[in-house]
Amino acid sequence: MKIAQVAPLWERVPPLSYGGIELVVSRLTDELVRRGHEVTLFASGDSQTLANLEAVYLRALRLDQNVQDYAVYQILELSQVYQQAAEFDIIHSHVGMTALPLASLVSTPTLHTLHDSFTKDSRKVFSYHQNQPYVSISNAQRQINLNYVGTVYNGIEPLDYPFVAQPQQPPYLVFLGRFSPAKGPQHAIAIAKQSGWCLKMAGKVDVVDSKFFEQEIAPHIDDQQIEYLGEINHAEKAELLGNAAITLFPITWQEPFGLVMIESMATGTPVIAINLGSVQEVIAHGITGFICQNYEEMATMIPAALKLTRQTCREHVENKFSVNQMVNGYEAIYKQIIENRINLINAYIQTASIQI
Amino acid sequence: MKIAQVAPLWERVPPLSYGGIELVVSRLTDELVRRGHEVTLFASGDSQTLANLEAVYLRALRLDQNVQDYAVYQILELSQVYQQAAEFDIIHSHVGMTALPLASLVSTPTLHTLHDSFTKDSRKVFSYHQNQPYVSISNAQRQINLNYVGTVYNGIEPLDYPFVAQPQQPPYLVFLGRFSPAKGPQHAIAIAKQSGWCLKMAGKVDVVDSKFFEQEIAPHIDDQQIEYLGEINHAEKAELLGNAAITLFPITWQEPFGLVMIESMATGTPVIAINLGSVQEVIAHGITGFICQNYEEMATMIPAALKLTRQTCREHVENKFSVNQMVNGYEAIYKQIIENRINLINAYIQTASIQI
Numbered sequence: 001m002k003i004a005q006v007a008p009l010w011e012r013v014p015p016l017s018y019g020g021i022e023l024v025v026s027r028l029t030d031e032l033v034r035r036g037h038e039v040t041l042f043a044s045g046d047s048q049t050l051a052n053l054e055a056v057y058l059r060a061l062r063l064d065q066n067v068q069d070y071a072v073y074q075i076l077e078l079s080q081v082y083q084q085a086a087e088f089d090i091i092h093s094h095v096g097m098t099a100l101p102l103a104s105l106v107s108t109p110t111l112h113t114l115h116d117s118f119t120k121d122s123r124k125v126f127s128y129h130q131n132q133p134y135v136s137i138s139n140a141q142r143q144i145n146l147n148y149v150g151t152v153y154n155g156i157e158p159l160d161y162p163f164v165a166q167p168q169q170p171p172y173l174v175f176l177g178r179f180s181p182a183k184g185p186q187h188a189i190a191i192a193k194q195s196g197w198c199l200k201m202a203g204k205v206d207v208v209d210s211k212f213f214e215q216e217i218a219p220h221i222d223d224q225q226i227e228y229l230g231e232i233n234h235a236e237k238a239e240l241l242g243n244a245a246i247t248l249f250p251i252t253w254q255e256p257f258g259l260v261m262i263e264s265m266a267t268g269t270p271v272i273a274i275n276l277g278s279v280q281e282v283i284a285h286g287i288t289g290f291i292c293q294n295y296e297e298m299a300t301m302i303p304a305a306l307k308l309t310r311q312t313c314r315e316h317v318e319n320k321f322s323v324n325q326m327v328n329g330y331e332a333i334y335k336q337i338i339e340n341r342i343n344l345i346n347a348y349i350q351t352a353s354i355q356i
Numbered sequence: 357m358k359i360a361q362v363a364p365l366w367e368r369v370p371p372l373s374y375g376g377i378e379l380v381v382s383r384l385t386d387e388l389v390r391r392g393h394e395v396t397l398f399a400s401g402d403s404q405t406l407a408n409l410e411a412v413y414l415r416a417l418r419l420d421q422n423v424q425d426y427a428v429y430q431i432l433e434l435s436q437v438y439q440q441a442a443e444f445d446i447i448h449s450h451v452g453m454t455a456l457p458l459a460s461l462v463s464t465p466t467l468h469t470l471h472d473s474f475t476k477d478s479r480k481v482f483s484y485h486q487n488q489p490y491v492s493i494s495n496a497q498r499q500i501n502l503n504y505v506g507t508v509y510n511g512i513e514p515l516d517y518p519f520v521a522q523p524q525q526p527p528y529l530v531f532l533g534r535f536s537p538a539k540g541p542q543h544a545i546a547i548a549k550q551s552g553w554c555l556k557m558a559g560k561v562d563v564v565d566s567k568f569f570e571q572e573i574a575p576h577i578d579d580q581q582i583e584y585l586g587e588i589n590h591a592e593k594a595e596l597l598g599n600a601a602i603t604l605f606p607i608t609w610q611e612p613f614g615l616v617m618i619e620s621m622a623t624g625t626p627v628i629a630i631n632l633g634s635v636q637e638v639i640a641h642g643i644t645g646f647i648c649q650n651y652e653e654m655a656t657m658i659p660a661a662l663k664l665t666r667q668t669c670r671e672h673v674e675n676k677f678s679v680n681q682m683v684n685g686y687e688a689i690y691k692q693i694i695e696n697r698i699n700l701i702n703a704y705i706q707t708a709s710i711q712i
Binding site: 066067068069071072073075076078079080082083097098100101102104105106119120121122124125128129 | 422423424425427428429431432434435436438439453454456457458460461462475476477478480481484485
């Protein structure tokens, strides 16, 4: 198949540190190439890929001081993609609603993976284009009525996450993610204090979250019980997760997937999470972690979580959340969409012939 | 002709106070309807128009506390326009670069009026789509190489601006516009102080400009020599301009048009301006105002400007910058684009026939 992959431009593909969507797009794209597809990746020019790279701009926008209006580059990317639409069998968009007005204007079908949750505003655009084909990254994500052609869970490459049979001593809890109220780092701190455990935290602080970080997080960082390691790269992340006794996922929002849960389990570290969004689909309760109703309960589940088998956590990811599984899912959906399109055209030609 | 007018959604059409683009779109749309065209206006739902209104959202986005992501509504608007593209002979876009990726995907032509100046970022998208048909609102605006099909100056309805034969006593200078460094209110204050004249100022302060206003403007407001009247409505604006002795236009940027210059001249008040952007095309130097090389020179031209004939200023607008003139310009361009399209199709059919 001739496939266009349309990535966000904020981070390179794959990302240097944080960037869940860019990581998924990278793994998907490279595996599709390995399986013999002809793939064009639309992404920032510093991206690294086995596919044919169409560089929209020379580097990831986040790192470029010269760029003032990010929307420009999204428009430029979509221009490039849809001007060349006829050259692809399918266009796979990872850029959300911005691709929607264009998708219905060309004959090449676009598959839209929903990487975010819906907002009060954004659901209006999605609902307007509800007949476009969508992939949800969890069943829980399907908060509005759209033409969902499947759920494809995000996949990671288990080899990228070395398995750690025994957590480090002295043991610690870990929180990894953006420092925004939605991800719940404030609850991770409360859980550490309630249980007396050490907590290591890492992740980026966006400008919009700087006040939250200063007020709710920074005062608790004592470099003894509560540590903040800043933004870390992939190798550091895999090590931090693998050496942890337990990963906390104390979210306060309807997480559409939650990549860090599978990254943690891949290294062998079980996850204690709040029952919101995708959590029930990602964690096998009582086997690879625990799903709790509130933050106090999360603290009380630590002893039970320590008894879980780390090898089973790893296998759970290998079986359900590998790149291979993910690419199997997307490949099947691409085929189905393209076949449906051909059947539709044939039916149309047949009807037209009968009328003649 | 069946014409779609695509307006920004930030203000209603026509705007309640500030909103140059929305004012121009309103006048153009209504006059096209009066001339017998079938016009559909895509705009906020509180807009008032003689055309068929397609309301994208119930009210102007600026006034709606519930809206958090404005981009959503722009996407929704363009979705609606281009889904219905086949129903129009021509689509006239006033929303800048966001319409560009869509315009080339449908057979109905889109005419793009350039209401803004180009930025380092935005010029990339325009250059990518350089073959689309563009209207510049001044010749000076043509900073990059595009397929310009004409310059159509913005037009106002002279009846909306009562002519004032004699300025108010005691006399004053006026500054009207956004309080941003680009519009130069800081220079207006300096000119008033240099010349000893009173200055009345009005216009909105955008959030991004609040620091500039606090630091560079507010300290000079003494309600004696320097007055700030806040944001004013149309009637107040016409009165403020008409009663002024002279309007100052001390811009620091390449103004693409500068509606306030023609609004002022329509009331009879001459304009002293800096030689940037469109100014040379809008002011008749020595007749309806003076065009200066620096801000000190502007102050020295006040005595000469007082001697200009106010009736001539009015006539200058009636002859060159009326709604009628503007609609004549656009009507001719619509016809030309549609004819070119038909000729192209006919040539294509002929070539195809010969080949058969």
